[in-house]
Amino acid sequence: MSLHPQARAYLELYPSDLGADLASLGPAEIERMRAIDGLAERRGPLTRLPFVRDALADEVPIRIYRADPGDHTLPVIVYFHGGGWVFGSVRRNDAVGRDLAIRTGAVVVSVDYRLAPEHAFPAAADDAWTVVRDIFARPAFYQSNGHVAVIGDSAGGNLAAVAAWQARDAGLTLAHQALLYPIVDVAMDTPSYREHAKGFGLDAEEMAWFVQQYAAGADPLDPRLSPLRLGSCAGLPPATVVSAEYDVLRDEAEAYAARMAGEGVAVEVRRWPGMVHGFFGLPGFFDQADEVRAYVADRLRRALEP
Numbered sequence: 001m002s003l004h005p006q007a008r009a010y011l012e013l014y015p016s017d018l019g020a021d022l023a024s025l026g027p028a029e030i031e032r033m034r035a036i037d038g039l040a041e042r043r044g045p046l047t048r049l050p051f052v053r054d055a056l057a058d059e060v061p062i063r064i065y066r067a068d069p070g071d072h073t074l075p076v077i078v079y080f081h082g083g084g085w086v087f088g089s090v091r092r093n094d095a096v097g098r099d100l101a102i103r104t105g106a107v108v109v110s111v112d113y114r115l116a117p118e119h120a121f122p123a124a125a126d127d128a129w130t131v132v133r134d135i136f137a138r139p140a141f142y143q144s145n146g147h148v149a150v151i152g153d154s155a156g157g158n159l160a161a162v163a164a165w166q167a168r169d170a171g172l173t174l175a176h177q178a179l180l181y182p183i184v185d186v187a188m189d190t191p192s193y194r195e196h197a198k199g200f201g202l203d204a205e206e207m208a209w210f211v212q213q214y215a216a217g218a219d220p221l222d223p224r225l226s227p228l229r230l231g232s233c234a235g236l237p238p239a240t241v242v243s244a245e246y247d248v249l250r251d252e253a254e255a256y257a258a259r260m261a262g263e264g265v266a267v268e269v270r271r272w273p274g275m276v277h278g279f280f281g282l283p284g285f286f287d288q289a290d291e292v293r294a295y296v297a298d299r300l301r302r303a304l305e306p
Helices: 005-013 027-035 094-104 123-137 155-170 191-195 204-215 250-262 287-304
Strands: 051-057 060-066 074-080 107-111 144-153 176-180 239-246 267-276
Touching (some): 051 123, 074 094, 123 144, 123 155, 155 176
Parallel strands (some): 144 176
8 A cells, every 4th residue: 555644744754763864873872862762752651550670681681561460470471672773772662561561461571682883793682582591491580371472673573583593492482473574684685675765764774774783794694683594494483473564674574474484383474554664663653553562462462372
């Protein structure tokens, strides 16, 4: 379909993701941008929950959300925020963590993984895997019933996908992986990169800048960076993959879904028509944010049922 009117209105305000001269983005400017969230009011309400606590998972900062007031065990969902591995935090994505806990009824663990360029690849992936491993190692601490899923958007989708195959290889069973317009390949050579290279929010040049900050010098074929390059997808957990029609990452997300399905993984993939990158996190801009959250929460609830 054509660009959704809400997406068009959003792009009139934010035609590019960073809205900055990439050559000028040194450490001081990156830190300044991290401290300012001009979209805070658009990220959704900070709904009061009976349990919200900051903690550490083997030295990685996390925030734990629980909407159920009881003390019985529940499934656990690990959430990895987006931001190109450079921006974002648990604090900035607080509304998402609370919303996921309410919609799914699970314990939600939001991960404050280390950011680039201060902490280059594979720091973020290592932190993601550390948290997933800790949840399996200390179920009582998380009030976990042993059913665990991962979810992430954009760069967070990359971390969720990587953690999913690392769990498989370690013999840990994840119930599900929900990947929302994930970065799964850093080749940046798909038709969607050419079709939506500029003027649709996340520019192709900006995506290249993000990759440079996180993975400069890394092997682009390393599956910790590009899960699409994984040797085998067989045995990965069932997956939900969401793409946005007007997004440079659209084709690689759908290619990863097709690859998993072709190797026997139960996958459901949905392209959100008329949407641009990042819509999941901005219910204040997009009615479709509520739609995709309801859809993903339903998929997670079903996967996490005992």
